[in-house]
Amino acid sequence: MKSMKQTTRNDYARRIARVTEAIFRDPARARSLEDWAALANFSPFHFHRIYRAMQGESLADTIRRARLTLAARALAMSARSVTDIALEAGYENAQSFARAFRGFVAVSPTQFRATHRAAADFTLPSPVVVTRKDAAMNVEIVELAPIRAHLLEHKGPVASIPETWAGLWRWHMQAGLAGRALYPIGVCYGDPEEDCGFRYCAGLAFPDGVAASGEVTIADIVGGRYASYRHVGPYSGIGAAFQKLYGEWLPTSGHEPDDRPALEIYRNTPYDAPPEGLITDLLIPVK
Incomplete structure (x- = not known):
């Protein structure tokens, strides 16, 4: 039988996973903090602290990572222009997208496209909830x-x-x-x-x-x-x-x-x- 601690942790993890799955499913969709909190069934006052503590990154970081991941896939699997892909990823122009993309994969969008033309070269990772070791707290x-x-x-x-x-x-x-x-x-x-x-x-x-x-x-x-x-x-x-x-x-x-x-x-x-x-x-x- 699972302990109360493990059951509660699993419940929190499932609720956070609902958020990350929604982000990766439609990273371009704009939602308010209250919307994300409601999806995870947490109070808006505390949702982001719980999310950041369990995920190891902020909600904005996850959204940015999801958008750049999908942009990388579009570069690898389509002939669409870099500008179109940048706008779809939520960037104002190709220049700001290129800076963010280089920080994400260490090469420019053009270089990435040239070396990842096959779909097998790049797969979309599944979101993973971070599991952390309990620390004794009084x-x-x-x-x-x-x-x-x-x-x-x-x-x-x-x-x-x-x-x-x-x-x-x-x-x-x-x-x-x-x-x-x-x-x-x-x-x-x-x-x-x-x-x-x-x-x-x-x-x-x-x-x-x-x-x-x-x-x-x-x-x-x-x-x-x-x-x-x-x-x-x-x-x-x-x-x-x-x-x-x-x-x-x-x-x-x-x-x-x-x-x-x-x-x-x-x-x-x-x-x-x-x-x-x-x-x-x-x-x-x-x-």
């Missing part, structure tokens, strides 16, 4: 009460998120709230490695009665069941820890991600702990 299922937080929404590239945190700390000092925050909290919608649909808010939890001002707003973060993992170490390791949660722990846990954002609860800060002593609770909402 994860607890916790019941979190609703949290009222003062949030500053991040605007700009992911790399500049620390600037948003710096802006929130400046606001709390200028508002005369130094020492009153209970704890900092990060609220994450989507995958920071995927531009489409990603949102992040830096937040501070205060006792009741603290007003917001400027770009800082007050929001209620929904409580409920969360899978909680305590990350100890520099903030630079948070992304990798989340990837292990989504790619290794979650598919073998027997749990499903819920339609709520992931959270980062900071138990101390760089002001009172060295990088190796920073403690951050990473929480994924589960059903």
Whole structure:
């Protein structure tokens, strides 16, 4: 009899495989992140993190690979012009296609066509879901009460998120709230490695009665069941820890991600702990 862990992993793998099969079946078809998430029956908030963790590449990378694979087959098996094939693959012109194609197979489209004229020389690979080895992670299922937080929404590239945190700390000092925050909290919608649909808010939890001002707003973060993992170490390791949660722990846990954002609860800060002593609770909402 299969274990619960293996059954859950197989279920996740089948759902991710539905996506990769759809991509390779019709790579030119445009779909939204919500469409892909629905196909895999995952929450849009967490689908791409699960996909990237299990596949080892982003959704955009898979689509690009599928389009270039079909383009390679068209070059090998037809006499169509490079421009027509480039446009079908989703590229604006033959030049941008040629650059991407050279990066894919290390030769130009013309060179590839000259050396792969027979259909037997090039076959379309089947999409394969990556199987990863489980890693021991001390994860607890916790019941979190609703949290009222003062949030500053991040605007700009992911790399500049620390600037948003710096802006929130400046606001709390200028508002005369130094020492009153209970704890900092990060609220994450989507995958920071995927531009489409990603949102992040830096937040501070205060006792009741603290007003917001400027770009800082007050929001209620929904409580409920969360899978909680305590990350100890520099903030630079948070992304990798989340990837292990989504790619290794979650598919073998027997749990499903819920339609709520992931959270980062900071138990101390760089002001009172060295990088190796920073403690951050990473929480994924589960059903």
